[in-house]
Amino acid sequence: MNRLFALLFISLLTASCNQQNNQNPNNMVVTEEKKQSTIAIDAHTCAMPNEAVATHLDLDVEVDFTKKQIIGKASYQIKNVIGTDHILFDTYDLTIQKVTVGNPEKETKFELGAKDKNLGQALKVTIDSTVKMLTIYYSSNPAAQALQWLDAQQTADKKKPFLFTQSESIFARSWVPCQDSPGIRFTYSAKVKVPKDLLAVMSAENPIAKNDSGIYHFNMPQAIPAYLLALAVGDIEFKSVGPRTGIYAEHSMLDKAVYEFSETEDMLVAAEKLYGAYRWGRYDIIVLPPSFPFGGMENPRLTFATPTVIAGDRSLTSLVAHEMAHSWSGNLVTNATWNDFWLNEGFTVYFERRILEVIYGLDYAEMQAALGKQDAINTMNELGMTSEDTKLKLNLNGRHPDDGMTDIAYEKGCLFLRLIEENVGREKLDAFLNKYFNEFAFKTMTTEMFIDYLKKELIKGDTILEEKLTIDQWVYNAGMPANCPNIISTRLQKVDKAIEDWVQGVKPLSHLPTREWSTHEWVHFIRHLPYPFNPQLPDQMKELDNTFHFTNTGNCEILAEWLHWVILNKYSSGYGSLEKFLTTVGRRKYVLPLYKDLVKTEEGKKMAAAIFAKAKGNYHFVTASSVEEVLK
Numbered sequence: 001m002n003r004l005f006a007l008l009f010i011s012l013l014t015a016s017c018n019q020q021n022n023q024n025p026n027n028m029v030v031t032e033e034k035k036q037s038t039i040a041i042d043a044h045t046c047a048m049p050n051e052a053v054a055t056h057l058d059l060d061v062e063v064d065f066t067k068k069q070i071i072g073k074a075s076y077q078i079k080n081v082i083g084t085d086h087i088l089f090d091t092y093d094l095t096i097q098k099v100t101v102g103n104p105e106k107e108t109k110f111e112l113g114a115k116d117k118n119l120g121q122a123l124k125v126t127i128d129s130t131v132k133m134l135t136i137y138y139s140s141n142p143a144a145q146a147l148q149w150l151d152a153q154q155t156a157d158k159k160k161p162f163l164f165t166q167s168e169s170i171f172a173r174s175w176v177p178c179q180d181s182p183g184i185r186f187t188y189s190a191k192v193k194v195p196k197d198l199l200a201v202m203s204a205e206n207p208i209a210k211n212d213s214g215i216y217h218f219n220m221p222q223a224i225p226a227y228l229l230a231l232a233v234g235d236i237e238f239k240s241v242g243p244r245t246g247i248y249a250e251h252s253m254l255d256k257a258v259y260e261f262s263e264t265e266d267m268l269v270a271a272e273k274l275y276g277a278y279r280w281g282r283y284d285i286i287v288l289p290p291s292f293p294f295g296g297m298e299n300p301r302l303t304f305a306t307p308t309v310i311a312g313d314r315s316l317t318s319l320v321a322h323e324m325a326h327s328w329s330g331n332l333v334t335n336a337t338w339n340d341f342w343l344n345e346g347f348t349v350y351f352e353r354r355i356l357e358v359i360y361g362l363d364y365a366e367m368q369a370a371l372g373k374q375d376a377i378n379t380m381n382e383l384g385m386t387s388e389d390t391k392l393k394l395n396l397n398g399r400h401p402d403d404g405m406t407d408i409a410y411e412k413g414c415l416f417l418r419l420i421e422e423n424v425g426r427e428k429l430d431a432f433l434n435k436y437f438n439e440f441a442f443k444t445m446t447t448e449m450f451i452d453y454l455k456k457e458l459i460k461g462d463t464i465l466e467e468k469l470t471i472d473q474w475v476y477n478a479g480m481p482a483n484c485p486n487i488i489s490t491r492l493q494k495v496d497k498a499i500e501d502w503v504q505g506v507k508p509l510s511h512l513p514t515r516e517w518s519t520h521e522w523v524h525f526i527r528h529l530p531y532p533f534n535p536q537l538p539d540q541m542k543e544l545d546n547t548f549h550f551t552n553t554g555n556c557e558i559l560a561e562w563l564h565w566v567i568l569n570k571y572s573s574g575y576g577s578l579e580k581f582l583t584t585v586g587r588r589k590y591v592l593p594l595y596k597d598l599v600k601t602e603e604g605k606k607m608a609a610a611i612f613a614k615a616k617g618n619y620h621f622v623t624a625s626s627v628e629e630v631l632k
Ligand code: BES
Pocket: 168, 169, 293, 294, 295, 296, 297, 298, 318, 319, 322, 323, 326, 345, 402, 405, 589
């Protein structure tokens, strides 16, 4: 057997429970063999797929908006690999009514392990070697981490309630009992009952209109890991934007979203030209209410997106390129554990910018790359250049994976691929990546397997090249390696010049050449305003605002940058806008830095607490818990 496949096989067999690496929260059996294994152990699941693994899910649930619960059953087809007497699933605050085996169903014993605050509880189901399927009857907790239940007021149309899930990283277990590891894939089908005036969509083949029964059937024939399980329920409509692409959104958002994302099909064509056929059938996008905690989430066939990217000028569509790129890096070739997260995100950012280059040109892609590198450096400065979390290969064992998921995986990961590109040339790198996506499609990848593959397929014994790439430094060392690619963006250089002209009194604000600036140039401009502002000119904030109307901009990306200065410069005319933003938008990337700014002063702390009290009900668990951490 080829060495890589052998590794893959072993890693699948050993991708299992937390017990090997840290505490054993669930007090269940740990075998000697598992303790000793060192490859691709996923510390964030209780499942032991080397012993018994689920291969297909049939979900049959009702979405109850009154009780804020998902109630029903999850039937699994399973493979009892070693003939064990039990199978383990992950759960988080689920109520398990009963578990049956076989068809006709026969009740079997089950047991919930001790609670771990990060991992939840193992569900241990008694089976024997003849069991091929089992059914778990369950309901979710109204406070389930993955779920956000919105009332009508929190939606765009303000008429009907809305529900969406966010399963990445380890939240799927809070709405479906599952083997919740990125290294375990299964196919699924679902029957979902919702209130009759709402439509349900999933990370699967989707309906495009409501029906009279309120019952929707889904099928996902490609195997996916649990973190890609997704469901959204709301008063949504669909419009096509291309042969394989379309948009779901609430009525009042639909036309704006269709305009904003009209280049989606072109992006898909560009992506396929780069790295091979799109393997998931359709690529649709659903625009969610503003409390969605992320920019986007790459749920297969149906990207979940924040409405904050609907800027009206298609300037924030890099999000679509990003989530689409995950259809290869992440969804097709999946990080084996959350410690290998850079394999998902770093590759995706690289791929995203290659798509952007095709659609918007090199200038544009380089501007994004320069901003991205800046983000990586800022994050490193914040974490400290020697912080473990600035390594590409993370060690999240014993922590919640979300705690270590930063810009590093995205931007340092992308810079590493860019370094490879600079050294071998695009043609070779692209051929390599094509082969990589093909060979490992629907499989799992560890950092070590990738490095092996890189050496075998691209470096091929070229020691000079290998020395230049300093792989170990990039992957296993903290901070930014000295050979980090240099990125020059001519568009951003023009912005720097404009700032300088203003600061030195060469030109007033109104004479700066801002007419052609996109969102990104504005972001760069605001980010690089001199701070602290010159005390001789206390009215600089006002001058900026009067000239460019930042406080009232509808562009969330620009507003979030501006509000940072509003807080630091105590610009009270911006406080109303700040409060409105923090109480309507739940995207963590915007919200969290603003709370961090606020808590820097005593006065700000009070303001933060007061705003959070009002805003909390509009935040998804991942945003609320991050903000709570800052306010502590
Ligand atoms: N997969 C991520 C979102 C994610 C990461 C959810 C980690 C949970 C844990 C998604 O693809 C992403 O990276 N979103 C970015 C979009 C941006 C890079 C264009 C975001 O939400 O900001």
